[in-house]
Amino acid sequence: QKEVEQDPGPLSVPEGAIVSLNCTYSNSAFQYFMWYRQYSRKGPELLMYTYSSGNKEDGRFTAQVDKSSKYISLFIRDSQPSDSATYLCAMDGTGTALIFGKGTTLSVSS
Amino acid sequence: EAGVAQSPRYKIIEKRQSVAFWCNPISGHATLYWYQQILGQGPKLLIQFQNNGVVDDSQLPKDRFSAERLKGVDSTLKIQPAKLEDSAVYLCASSRPRDEQYFGPGTRLTVT
Numbered sequence: 001q002k003e004v005e006q007d008p009g010p011l012s013v014p015e016g017a018i019v020s021l022n023c024t025y026s027n028s029a030f031q032y033f034m035w036y037r038q039y040s041r042k043g044p045e046l047l048m049y050t051y052s053s054g055n056k057e058d059g060r061f062t063a064q065v066d067k068s069s070k071y072i073s074l075f076i077r078d079s080q081p082s083d084s085a086t087y088l089c090a091m092d093g094t095g096t097a098l099i100f101g102k103g104t105t106l107s108v109s110s
Numbered sequence: 111e112a113g114v115a116q117s118p119r120y121k122i123i124e125k126r127q128s129v130a131f132w133c134n135p136i137s138g139h140a141t142l143y144w145y146q147q148i149l150g151q152g153p154k155l156l157i158q159f160q161n162n163g164v165v166d167d168s169q170l171p172k173d174r175f176s177a178e179r180l181k182g183v184d185s186t187l188k189i190q191p192a193k194l195e196d197s198a199v200y201l202c203a204s205s206r207p208r209d210e211q212y213f214g215p216g217t218r219l220t221v222t
Binding site for chain 1: 152214
């Protein structure tokens with residue numbers, strides 16, 4: 001079993017839809033949970049950052065962590081064409097290096 | 111604040127050839143990372159530096175990959191000899207200790 005599992009999609013939604021992206025993980029020692037957004041031919045950029053369990057909201061984005069289920073989610077409200085990208089979940093490994101999921105490719109059509 | 115710089119952006123080589131990638135981190139960032147991102151996969155850590163010392167190189171294929179960070183600033187990642195399976199995007203990231211990692215645009219390597 002891989003440490004971090006993420007459905008690669010692709011996921012296609014119309015503009016204005018609510019998008020739900022998810023990851024599961026196996027290592028209960030993970031404490032920091034992140035979502036990165038990666039546009040084509042660019043490096044990943046940090047979108048959301050959560051420590052331990054709970055919810056965090058930033059504008060149209062909400063990140064949820066359920067450590068009891070080893071499950072994290074990213075919700076995007078009122079999705080826009082500019083949200084079309086690959087979304088990568090990431091968690092802290094040993095030290096400060098990150099362990100990434102495969103990424104989910106999202107396409108939002110206008 | 112200038113971002114992480116990487117060069118070249120693209121490189122095509124034949125298998126068994128050698129190649130080198132360069133990274134200039136954000137000024138003041140002591141921690142530097144090299145990740146390998148194969149198409150359809152998330153980035154995988156190859157090596158992590160703290161200043162000019164290696165913190166983690168457990169996933170670096172040391173028979174063909176090498177990296178250095180002289181003077182604790184710029185870094186170079188080398189592959190010699192390259193294999194077909196080395197085709198990937200090589201991402202450099204930098205951060206302050208235990209802080210957000212900032213990624214460069216990556217170098218896209220194709221090995222034919």
